[in-house]
Amino acid sequence: MKKYHFFILAVLGLQTLSLTAQTYEKRTIKAGENWFDYAYYLFPSFTDGTARIKDGGQLKSKMNFNMLLCQMQFINAHGDTLNIANPSEIDSIRLNNKSFFYKNGYFEILDEYGSVKLMVSRSVKYEPVKIGAMGIPSHGTSIDSYATLRDQNDTKLLILNEDLDVVLESSYFLTKNNGDLVVASKSNFLNLFEKNKQSIEGYLKLNKPNFNKQSDLQKLFDFCNN
Numbered sequence: 001m002k003k004y005h006f007f008i009l010a011v012l013g014l015q016t017l018s019l020t021a022q023t024y025e026k027r028t029i030k031a032g033e034n035w036f037d038y039a040y041y042l043f044p045s046f047t048d049g050t051a052r053i054k055d056g057g058q059l060k061s062k063m064n065f066n067m068l069l070c071q072m073q074f075i076n077a078h079g080d081t082l083n084i085a086n087p088s089e090i091d092s093i094r095l096n097n098k099s100f101f102y103k104n105g106y107f108e109i110l111d112e113y114g115s116v117k118l119m120v121s122r123s124v125k126y127e128p129v130k131i132g133a134m135g136i137p138s139h140g141t142s143i144d145s146y147a148t149l150r151d152q153n154d155t156k157l158l159i160l161n162e163d164l165d166v167v168l169e170s171s172y173f174l175t176k177n178n179g180d181l182v183v184a185s186k187s188n189f190l191n192l193f194e195k196n197k198q199s200i201e202g203y204l205k206l207n208k209p210n211f212n213k214q215s216d217l218q219k220l221f222d223f224c225n226n
Contacts (some may be wrong), residue, residue, distance in 0.1 A: 021172040021184045021211045028129065029164045038166070039120055042108075046075055049095035051084060061218075063095050063127075065106070068166060070124045072106055107173070111218055113225040116186060116192050117175040122168060127138045129163035138173060172217055193224040200224060 011218045015100075029038050042065035049063030072093060084090065093100040099109045109176035111118045152174040174192055182188045186204065190197050203223050209216035 005158045015147060021217070023212050023214075024169045025168040025170075027162055027166045027168075030162050030165060031162050033160060035160055035164075039066060042067055043064060043096050046073075047096055049074070051093045054089055054091045063093070065095075065100075065108075065119045067122070067123075067168060068124065070106065070168070072100065082122050103119045106138060110214070111225075112222070115175070118221045119175070119181075120175050120214065121171045121173065123171075125169070127165040127167065129165055170214070173216065174209070185211055189220060196224060 007126060012151075016153055030063070031037060039214075046062035049061065051059040051061075051063075052075075053059070059074065062078070063072060063074045065071075066073050066083075071132045072087065073081050075081055087102040088108070090102050101107050101109075105121050105123055107119045107121045109119045111116050173181045174184050174188055176182055177194065182192075190200060193200055200220075200223070203220065209220050211217065
């Protein structure tokens with residue numbers, strides 16, 4: 001059995017929703033269940049990837065993006081599945097014909113045209129489900145800390161002793177010409193593609209895209225590029 005080293009970071013509390021294009025996906029892991037049974041990945045399997053380091057080095061390995069941890073992982077020479085250490089030192093990652101970079105979290109570039117890019121950032125929050133009055137579950141708004149989960153051929157270490165909500169948040173952004181990130185909103189699409197503003201406004205009225213839906217954003221971005 002492969003060894004998996006995971007670190008669930010302390011979560012100080014759920015933040016107030018910001019004005020970003022966001023989607024949420026929640027999974028609840030019950031007490032007594034194996035945490036690793038719920039792990040899932042962005043791609044169907046680990047495939048050849050290349051991480052380019054800012055100092056000029058690179059890492060080539062089988063890689064995949066763990067959606068339950070929001071961490072890029074690779075398989076080392078011993079067959080262990082590990083998180084990429086010091087991701088802030090990564091310049092870019094190329095995997096499955098997709099590009100990623102790290103900026104206080106991993107960003108996946110969904111599409112690009114010239115200097116304008118459409119991208120998604122994924123983050124995860126963990127909430128213990130507290131039992132309230134009359135035994136009714138109540139979802140806590142904060143936790144002070146959460147234990148490291150580490151599996152070294154002992155699956156019992158991955159068994160939870162309380163119910164846990166895992167909330168995946170996906171936020172969508174565009175890049176300005178200077179590289180700054182802006183929310184993938186109607187106004188920012190119109191600002192970044194100002195020369196085609198009239199045509200884009202017509203598209204928006206006809207199609208009414210959902211700015212929290214990745215497929216709608218990609219269709220809009222394709223239209224703006226054409």
